[in-house]
Amino acid sequence: MKRTLAFGGLVATAGLLAAGLAAPAQAAGDVSSDPLAKSGVAALQVVKYWRGENYSNFVNATPYNAETAVAAKHMSKGGPAPDSKPGIVPAIGDEKKSTSKSKNVNLPKTTGKVFFRGSDNKPHWCSATSVQSAYHNMVATAGHCVYDTESNKATLDYWVFVPGYYQGKTPWGIYVGKTAYTHYDYDVYEDGDRDYAFVTVYNGVQVTGWDRVKRQLILKDTGRLGDNVGGQGIAYNQKIGQPVFVFGYPSGTHPDGNQAFTGKTLKWTYGKTFAAKAPAIKGEELQAVKSSFTGEGALGSSWLLKYNNTRRLGYLNGVTIGVSDTDGNNRYDTSISPYFDGELYGVYSAAKNNWSGSLV
Template sequence: MKRLLIPLAVAGLSAAVLVQPASAEPRWATDNLQPKPADAYGAAYFWLDSNGAALRKATQYHLDAQDVPKLVTSQSKGAPDGKPGMTGPTTTSKPSTAKNVNLPKTIGKVFFLDKSGHYRWCSATSIQSRNRNLVATAGHCVFANGKDDVYDKWVFVPGYYQGKAPWGVYAGAYAFTAYDLDTYDDYDGDFAFVAVHNGFSLAGEKEVSHNQFKAWAGDKWVKPREINAQEFLKCQLNLGECWSEGEDKPADLVGPDYPGAVLEKVEVNATTYKDAKIGKGQGFKFGEPVVEQVTKPQWDAYRGPGDKGTGPDKLGNYTITHYYTQKWVKPGTSRKYYEAHYIIGFAKDLGRLGDVVGGQGVAWNQPLGQTVTAFGYPADPHPDGDKAFTGVTPKWCAGKTGTKTYQVNTFRVDTHQVLKCSMTGGADGGPWLMKYNNGKRTGYVNGVTSMFHDNDGNGRIDFISSAIFDSEVADVYNKANYAATKSIVGPHGELLK
């Protein structure tokens, strides 16, 4: 990257102590997402409510570019700017002997509201950290065009599939990225590490008394139930929570051209129907007479204005002929009565992200030309309009990264690493895993997808690019590594303070 960096002097990031001149600009930027439990709970509940409706509504985030960004070789071999290092992965997955690529449990989607209020998602992964609470993704999936601003309601959902969160939702607390991305919108630093709170899932609801409702610290709401006037009176006598809305007001007769007039039909006798006019108006004929076939008991019991005739017809059938005229009214209203029912919602704490799904390792200052497996949820169509991916399930690409760095002038990129891959937008933020172990489903994050490129100009994405994980990335990771988060719900499903 562009700034003079101080290499890490120790192998373990968690023990590293970095010193920089007082006059130097910081190499990282930190912004709050939802550090308070109430805000974190609200963000996670927003996505989980109504059986994950908001999750299913979200669409992939799009880079702010009219055309596919162009790659320009910088002819640099991207030599590391410090000593190589890595921190090992953790895993909860059982080893596998499958020959196909096994999808890691750590892979998932991050969801957030963009600055226009649209529901968006990117790809991401859980990574190793001392507090087992870090997510790695693209910086543009957390920070809104740099400029010291972050997206709202940011959460991570590992293993996301069709609106489901199999291992819970993890609300973001603190976000860390390169100073240049946050300050100058420089995509050489298009990466982010986010410390997340403990995950949780919704665990049902229960109707409680008013006192229990007032004492409950978690999610709660009043559910109204409509009752009749007698039940309303009884509720008031028992000092219950009940109320009424509206008023009893009869319908008024109006002309057919009155705004909001409603047409009703009135049954009349044959003479009145015969004398009524044809057309549209108060008391005018309403359609043709209607002949109803009835049983003998029904015929005997009928006392309405319709014509019963003199008895059964030649086939022994009994009929009644009904006649209708028009009635134009301004609808009346009726008072409605309601009684309050108090509902509390439960949430279940699922623990730290790394304890639930594990975490990939992180590697920095590795030479280019590494064999990596890149994961993500591609969804955008190719530039030629072909939509090869749905974004529903994660996909992967494998190969060696380029041995030279590339520039992307549109996004102020001087040194990106590239991988030949056809994944499209939606996969941004997904990890590039070096030394991927298919059996353990673990590796070392040595990049995250930043941009997509049509290098040969045939209307198909053929390369993806990532920030180079160098000493600056390690420095930001070291800062994020110390971020402490906690559970946001207690053992009884209540919201903690």
């Protein structure tokens, strides 16, 4: 059973919000939270699932494609507007503003893949990113990369985040999801305007061997997620029309059959956001950006506002929830995201102060 946490007035945490930017006076609606791995014992079973048979479930996982493509006839302009003053939460390590610039696009360490078992009992993955939180233990992705909208049970099984994942390698460890947070309207009504999720994760672990006597994995604690790879800031109630970098692992084909991306390596795209609607996914307050990303694998990709190439940090201002071929040439040309407003900040605020702990 899903647990809902009602909240009203919110107070910004000292030192987190930039000077002169106010938190929303009130975030309407509720936050829903659900356990992913309730205990360390349960989390260890999750690690075993992914580590077993030489990481075969990681290697054999396929990109998640649930509710990915949005038909052009279901896309239109218009939509989001700020519901309160704009605000930001600085990235981990970027609390003091850096002004250095670089012409090259240095890929963020914060980005990786979330793996889980779908309703078909097969392993799948989405894109995701580490974000700022009190205990440096939080991941942001699309809501339907956490909540099982196909079978309508609470959450997807065996949920883990692996930053920098590449062909079975887990350079900074495996981070098992502990608790997932999203907006009540997505949890219950699958509202596309609220298709985002924040997940607290346990400390990372690396598997170093197998204890034959105890018949269990030998694990090494790799520490907190944000301490290892950093964490992006959060921006909400921002003006539409600003440029963003989108980072993710697109895979799959375009409608014309072209295999543009493999999903094996992190890719990026860049453009200015514009307002959009997609009633087919109950999205009336969306934002979009021109992008050639295919949908499979790119779900959950991070949209970073004011990305600093030197520090590889910016402000998360969107997550990809779908793609569309808006000009009818059988090539995806647009990615869409919920507009990050005060209600998103309310969900983030409910999640950001929760400790997860270590599995070792």
